[in-house]
Amino acid sequence: MSITAIRTPLLKVANVSVRFGGLTAIDQVSFEVYPGELLGLIGPNGAGKTTMLRSITGVVTVAEGSVELEGESLNRLATHQRIQKGLALSQQLVKPFKKISVIENVALAAGAHFTRSPLKALTHVSQKAELAMAMTMLERVGIASYADQDPAIQPLGILKRLEMARALAQKPKLLLLDEPLAGLNSKEAHALASTIQDINRQGVTIVLIEHNLGEVMRVCQRMVVLDNGRKIASGAPQAVMQDAAVRAAYLGGDLQADADMQKEAAHA
Amino acid sequence: MGYEISLLTSMGISVLFALSLNLITGFCGQISLGHAAFLGIGAYLSALLSKAGLPFLATLPLAMLLAGAIGIVVGLASLRVRADFLAITTMGVGFLFVGVVRQQDWLGGELGVSGIPESGLSKIAFMVLTMVLCVVAALLCMYLKKSWMGRVFNGIAEDEDTMRVLGIDVPMYKLAAFAIGTALAGLAGALYAQHFKFIGPDSFGFIESVTVLSMVVVGGIGSVTGVIFGAAMLSALPAWFQFIGDYKLLVYGGLLFLMMRFSPDGVTGLVRRLAVKGGAK
Numbered sequence: 309m310s311i312t313a314i315r316t317p318l319l320k321v322a323n324v325s326v327r328f329g330g331l332t333a334i335d336q337v338s339f340e341v342y343p344g345e346l347l348g349l350i351g352p353n354g355a356g357k358t359t360m361l362r363s364i365t366g367v368v369t370v371a372e373g374s375v376e377l378e379g380e381s382l383n384r385l386a387t388h389q390r391i392q393k394g395l396a397l398s399q400q401l402v403k404p405f406k407k408i409s410v411i412e413n414v415a416l417a418a419g420a421h422f423t424r425s426p427l428k429a430l431t432h433v434s435q436k437a438e439l440a441m442a443m444t445m446l447e448r449v450g451i452a453s454y455a456d457q458d459p460a461i462q463p464l465g466i467l468k469r470l471e472m473a474r475a476l477a478q479k480p481k482l483l484l485l486d487e488p489l490a491g492l493n494s495k496e497a498h499a500l501a502s503t504i505q506d507i508n509r510q511g512v513t514i515v516l517i518e519h520n521l522g523e524v525m526r527v528c529q530r531m532v533v534l535d536n537g538r539k540i541a542s543g544a545p546q547a548v549m550q551d552a553a554v555r556a557a558y559l560g561g562d563l564q565a566d567a568d569m570q571k572e573a574a575h576a
Numbered sequence: 577m578g579y580e581i582s583l584l585t586s587m588g589i590s591v592l593f594a595l596s597l598n599l600i601t602g603f604c605g606q607i608s609l610g611h612a613a614f615l616g617i618g619a620y621l622s623a624l625l626s627k628a629g630l631p632f633l634a635t636l637p638l639a640m641l642l643a644g645a646i647g648i649v650v651g652l653a654s655l656r657v658r659a660d661f662l663a664i665t666t667m668g669v670g671f672l673f674v675g676v677v678r679q680q681d682w683l684g685g686e687l688g689v690s691g692i693p694e695s696g697l698s699k700i701a702f703m704v705l706t707m708v709l710c711v712v713a714a715l716l717c718m719y720l721k722k723s724w725m726g727r728v729f730n731g732i733a734e735d736e737d738t739m740r741v742l743g744i745d746v747p748m749y750k751l752a753a754f755a756i757g758t759a760l761a762g763l764a765g766a767l768y769a770q771h772f773k774f775i776g777p778d779s780f781g782f783i784e785s786v787t788v789l790s791m792v793v794v795g796g797i798g799s800v801t802g803v804i805f806g807a808a809m810l811s812a813l814p815a816w817f818q819f820i821g822d823y824k825l826l827v828y829g830g831l832l833f834l835m836m837r838f839s840p841d842g843v844t845g846l847v848r849r850l851a852v853k854g855g856a857k
Contacts, residue, residue, distance in 0.1 A: 365741070391743030403738045405731055416731060417742050422724040424745075426752040429724035478743060 316379070318343045318513050319364070319482055324373035326356075326363050326537075333359045335537040336373070341482065341515055346508040348528035348545070349517045352558055355534040357517045358400065361486055364515075365397050366390045377482065392424065396480030400487045402467040404459035410470055411455040414442035418477040445473040448510075449503055465496045469503070482513050489520045501527050521558075525549065533557070581699050582771075587811045588706035589767045594791040594807035595713050595800070596760035601789070602798035603717075603726065604753035605733025606655075607663040609785050610670025614758040616677070616780030617643045618765025623689045623775055632695035636766050643762020644755050651754035655747050670785050677777040688776025695770050706767055710804075713760055717800045720756075729753060733798075783825060790832040796844025805843060 317340035326334040334356045341347050351357050362368040364375055366387040375382045382390050391397070404413050415438040416423075422432045446452040449469040454462065459470060468488050475483055485504065489497040501523040508514050508527075518524045524531065525545040533541040533548055535557035541548050548554055597611045618639035625635045654665040677683050684690075695702060720726050728749050731739045736746050769775050787810070795806020810828065814821035839846045 387740045388743050388745050391741065397741050399738070399741065403735055405734050405738070407730060407734060408727075416727055419724055419727070420743055423728050423743075426725060426728075426745075426749055429728055429749075430720070430752075431723070433719075433723045435724070435727075474742070 315342050317341060318378060319515070320374075320376040320379075321360075321364070322374050322376070324360075324363055324375065325371045326359055326368055327371045333537050334363065334370075337534065337537070337539045338373075339532045339539060339542060341513060343513055344508075344511065345530060346505065346514045346516060346528050348524040348531040349515055349534065350519075350521065350524055350531055351534035353519075354536075355557075356537040357534055358486060359537075360534065361397075361484055361515075361517055364390075364484065365395060391478065392420075394481030395484060396475035396478040396482070397484045398468075398471045398475040398486060398488055400490060402464070402471045404462075404467060404470055404474075406458070406460040408459075409455070410451070410457050410459050410462070410466075411439060411442045411446060413459060413470060414445050414473045414477045415439045417474045418442050418445070420478055442473070442477055445477045446470075448476060448507065449473045464491050465500070468492065468500060472503075472507075476507065476512070480512070482515065483507075485514060485516045485518075487517055487519060489518055489523055497523055521549075578699065581703050583812065583815055585699075585703045585706050585767075585771050586815075587808050588703070588710050589764050589771060590788075590791065590811035591710050591804050591807040592706070592713055592767070593761060593764040593788050594795070594803050595710075595717055596757045596764060597788050598792050598795075598798065598800070598803045599717060599720070599760065600753050600757035601792060602803065603721065603729040603733065604750060605729075605736075606750055606753065607660075607666070608757075609663050609667040609782070609789065610673070611666070611757075611761060611788055612780040612782070612784035613670045613673035614643045614647055614761035615765040615768060615784065615788075616673055616775070616777075617646055618762030619769035619775045619780065620677070620683060620689065620765075621762070622766035623692045623769040624683075626693050626695075626770070627689070627691070632693075632697070632766075632770055636763060639762040639766035640759040641762075643765065644759030647754045647758025647761075648751060650758075651751045655750045655754070667782070667785075670780075670782055674777045674781050677780075684776070686777065688774060688779070689769075690774045692769055692773050692775075702771070706771075709763065709767070713763075714800055714804060721800065725749070725752070786832070787824075787828055790828040790835075792842075793835050794831050794842055796842030797840075799842065799844040802842050802844030 319341040322338050324334055324337050325332060337360060349357055349360065359368060363370045366385060370383065377393055415435050418438040418441045419435060422428050443452060443455060446455055449472050451466055451469045454466055472488060489500055492500060497520055504514065504516060505527040516524065516528060528545055531542065531545050531548045532539060533554050540553045540557060541551045593615055597608060600606050600608055621642050622635040622639045625638065626632055650669050654662060657665055678686055697705060728744055732746055732749055739746055791807040791810045792803050794810060796802030814824055820827050835842055
């Protein structure tokens, strides 16, 4: 029995199925996320990673199964209620609010204690404390020098970090990162993956959905692999990548690519 | 002198009405094409209660309360739908209001309500009251814009899905904007009934809803000073120029179109861009 099995999971996904009309996008998937871990959720295009994430955040409803945070079912809760319970999402398509500065974007997320109820929001004006906290978050993701800039003109690398700072400012129990490395060049991706690793080491539990296998294997402690909506493997990165089913899913029997991948696995 | 006082009073009522729509459409980004219905609810309630013997001033809070309460009901029913659908839904609410009022004898039917009793205030005092209420509403809007509620409204206007991901109860905030905005419209309606001494279903129809929307758009969606300017100008124009009065819809429709095409942020945006240009020289 591994050590993770005897701890209580922070997030428990149990037998979740998601259907769109006749199409089964997620089929009986179960996995757990334990406090303090950095879990990689990977799979080829169309495997259902983003749908899985959306069933955790409540953007799509699950047909069967349950999603629990700290033993409490999230199934019946709307997205904003799940966020209030302690989830935070860094979206794949970064969407900063363009009419306010970078730091104000983060401060808006940091002001959750005011924005929970309209009445509290109406009776509070100052955002001094939230701006200070936002600055800490910007420092944490390494873009403090961009604080007063206009987010509309920032390059993707900065925006990805802004998105992450905004999620962190919500002080989440569980941080969900949806392809944060997508669209970045290898140097930027490497740097951001290291930042994610640092944030995890500071005690934030993270689920990382990623295409970039090399970086996922480098930073994640454990991986869950989806293919065609099913979970096909889970475990330590090295072991998972040796798994025949995983290799078949990713490479479809392409021998050259298989060899490359083994090399990459050995490298990481 | 009497004419100027009367004109200033009706300008003030338009400003108050436009500020109320600006709260919903400008601050929170929710298009309403039926806002005149809430002006009408306030007007009818105040007129009928005045006729029943209630002092005019006492009808003001009641008009706000009823318009706000109906605003919440409409909000609950329609806030699940999004942007363009909301425009259609609110338009339907506007038509529904006119349709219902037309059929009800106790609301005066087609003939409307006339012979609304005097408020007991002189013309000047009534004008001052209207102005004071305008100033209070403007200050409330400016405060709201600076508060956390204003920040949330801005976010919802720009991207409500991202606000959900930030844990914001989006429908609740939209409802709050609707409640405050429709209550203020009800207040403007009570002043309207008292000022014109006559109200009928056509006073609060689709044309009135589009008129107030063009006031907001021409002034600058979301800008408090811009909307005050837009509402004051557009309500005074028909009085100053006879032909604008004759072709009111044409002029307002044209302005709405020109603004959306060339300066979507209204006069406020126009002035800002000119100032930037001037500063750059």
